[in-house]
Amino acid sequence: xxxxxxxxxxxxxxxxxxxxxxxxxxxxxxxxxxxxxxxxxxxxxxxxxxxxxxxxxxxxxxxxxxxxxxxxxxxxxxxxxxxxxxxxxxxxxxxxxxxxxxxxxxxxxxxxxxxxxxxxxxxxxxxxxxxxxxxxxxxxxxxxxxxxxxxxxxxxxxxxxxxxxxxxxxxxxxxxxxxxxxxxxxxxxxxxxxxxxxxxxxxxxxxxxxxxxxxxxxxxxxxxxxxxxxxxxxxxxxxxxxxxxxxxxxxxxxxxxxxxxxxxxxxxxxxxxxxxxxxxxxxxxxx
Numbered sequence: 001x002x003x004x005x006x007x008x009x010x011x012x013x014x015x016x017x018x019x020x021x022x023x024x025x026x027x028x029x030x031x032x033x034x035x036x037x038x039x040x041x042x043x044x045x046x047x048x049x050x051x052x053x054x055x056x057x058x059x060x061x062x063x064x065x066x067x068x069x070x071x072x073x074x075x076x077x078x079x080x081x082x083x084x085x086x087x088x089x090x091x092x093x094x095x096x097x098x099x100x101x102x103x104x105x106x107x108x109x110x111x112x113x114x115x116x117x118x119x120x121x122x123x124x125x126x127x128x129x130x131x132x133x134x135x136x137x138x139x140x141x142x143x144x145x146x147x148x149x150x151x152x153x154x155x156x157x158x159x160x161x162x163x164x165x166x167x168x169x170x171x172x173x174x175x176x177x178x179x180x181x182x183x184x185x186x187x188x189x190x191x192x193x194x195x196x197x198x199x200x201x202x203x204x205x206x207x208x209x210x211x212x213x214x215x216x217x218x219x220x221x222x223x224x225x226x227x228x229x230x231x232x233x234x235x236x237x238x239x240x241x242x243x244x245x246x247x248x249x250x251x252x253x254x255x256x257x258x259x260x261x262x263x264x265x266x267x268x269x270x271x272x273x274x275x276x277x278x279x280x281x282x283x284x285x286x287x
Contacts, residue, residue, distance in 0.1 A: 017271045017274060017275055018271075019267045019268075019270050019271035019274070020268060020270075020271020020272060020274070020275060021271070022264075022267050023265065023266070023268030023269070023270070023271055024264075024268055024271075025264075026260055026263065026264025026267070026268075027261075027265060027268055029264075030080050030257075030264065031084065033080045034081040034084045034085075037077045037080065037081055040077050041071075041073070042062075042071065042074060043070075043071040043073075043074045044074065045071070045074045045075040045078040045229075046070065046229045046231075047071070048069050048070055049065070049070070050068070051069065052069040053065065053066075053067060053068070054067065054243070054246065054247045055069070056249065057249055061073065063076060063249055063253045064249040064250070066236075066240075066250055067239060067243070067247075072236065072249060072250060072253060072254075075231035075236055076233065076236065076253050076254055078231045079233045079236060079257070080233075080257065080261075082143065082216075082226055082230065082231065082232040082233075083213045083217065083232060083233050083234075083257075083258075083261065084209075084213070085147075086143060086146055086150070086216040086226075086232075087209040087210075087212040087213040088209065089147040089151070090147045090148075090151040090154065090208075090212040090215075090216075091151070091154075091205050091208040091209050091212050092151070093147070093148065093150075093151025093152060094150070094152070094153075094154035094155040094158060094208060095155075095158055095201060095205050095208070096155075097151070097152065097155035097158075097159070098155035098157070098159040098161075098162060099158060099159075099162050099194070099201060101120075101155065101159040101162075101163075102158065102159040102161065102163040102165075102166065103162060103163075103189050103193065103194060104116065104189075105117060105159065105163045105166075106162065106163040106164070106167045106170065107166055107170055107188075107189050107193065109167075117160075117163070120159055120160060124156050128153055129215065129218070131153050132149050132150060132153050132215065132219070133219075133224065135149045135153070136149055136219060136224045137224070141219075141224050141225060141226075141227055142226075142227065143230070146216055146219055146220075146225050150212050150216065154208065154211070154212070157204065158201065158204055158208075161200055161201070161204060162197055165197035165200060166189075166193055166197055169193060169196050169197065170193060174192065175188065175193065178192050199276040200273075200276075202272060203269050203272045203273045203276065204269075206268050206269035206272055207265065207266060207269035209265045210262040210264075210269070213258065213261055213262060214258065214262055216232065216234060217233050217234035217237070217258050218234065219234065220232045220234025220235040220237075220238070221235070221237050221238050221241075222238075223235075223238065233255075233257055233258050234254075236250065237250070237251055237254050237255060240254075
């Protein structure tokens, strides 16, 4: 009964949460653009037209054209696919690693916990962006490498979060009952503990997508991420770097796309954090 009341309270808070609704609207908007890019983009993003070089925005080219006469609007639309794909996969990798290590560390404790947490501390000593730059420098720049590197360098916060949540629930009665029933450790961790620590992981994952998109854009801007002619918001910005005065649209429109996407995921994450705050939900129910 109390669980149903908590669930109803959460849905009620979601309906009134302007941050969550606003963030969800922006995120869904860009997901729709990414999914239906072939239908939305008026031109092939790789199609060159040397007769239309650096054409300012007009009715034909909504966002203007670049140095090769390619339609910037089409490239921004297709760039949404790359940026969101990289964000989702990279965060998926980091969440997977962080959840597994956090579960093991929090559940077993003692020497296992010490080893995993000291390794986590060592990883946290390196600034993440420079660590990613160092790894990418030894690899061939590509979409796959960018996703993997961002994923394997972004799990530390998730691991510490999951560890703390596991340590707060592993001594509760239902976990003790599961142990008395003879369930093995794997089943206890993934069947009984994991579902009860996922709420903050969802929030972290949502915020992590925004960070991953910003990282991918930064790497592409520096020439270490997605390589031309594949369009991404970062490498479109690179093309506009040397033409910021004469072709301002090359920097403006992909920049707006990056800002709006990051804003959307941050608003969504903050909204989810408020909606999934079980302590507040329980307090409100008792009151």
